[in-house]
Amino acid sequence: MDHIEEKTSKTVDIYRDTWVRFLGYANEVGEAFRALVPKSFVWGSYAVATAYVTADAVDKGKKAAEAHGDNPGKTTRVAVAVVDTFVWQALASVIIPGFTINRVCAASLHLLGKTTKLPLPVRKWTTTAIGLSTIPFIISPIDRGVDYLLDASIRKVYNEEEKHK
DSSP, X not given: OHHHHHHHHSOOOHHHHSGGGGGGGHHHXXXXXXXXXXXXXXXXXXXXXXXXXXXXXXHHHHHHHHHHXXXXXXXXXXXXXXXHHHHHHIIIIIIHHHHHHHHHHHHHHXXXXXXXXXXXXHHHHHHHHHHHHHHHHHHHHHHHHHHHHHHTTHHHHXXXXXXXX
C-alpha cells in the first residue's frame, strides 16, 4: 500500500513524465522527413524542440528558486539548474539526435541510390521510414552519453562551487 501512495504523491514533471516530452523529439521527426518536405518544415521542427528545451530549463529554474527561497546562494543554484537543464536538453534532445538522424537519412538515401533501382520517391519514403525507426534506438545511448559528458565537464564546476559554500 505504501508503494502505491508513494507513486501517487510523486510530483509529475510535465517535461519529463507526460506527452510534452515528445516535443523534444520534433526535430528528429523533421530530420527524418527532410527528403520529403520543404526545409521550412525541418527548421520549424527545430523551433518546436528548442521551445521545449527552453521551457524545461525555465521550469527547472523556477523550481530551484522555489526550493531555495531566500537562502544565500539562491541565484547560483537557479542559474545552475537553468544552465544544466538547457545544456543537457539542447545536446540530448536537439543537437546530437538531430545530427544523428540527419546523417542516417543522408547515408540511407545515398546507399539506396547507389545499390537499388528504386524510383526516387520510393527511396525518399524508405529513407524517412529508416530515420523514424532509428529514433527509439538512439535516445537512451545519447542520454547516457550526454550525462557522461556533462558529469565529466561542466558538472564538475558546479560540484566544486558547492563544496566551497
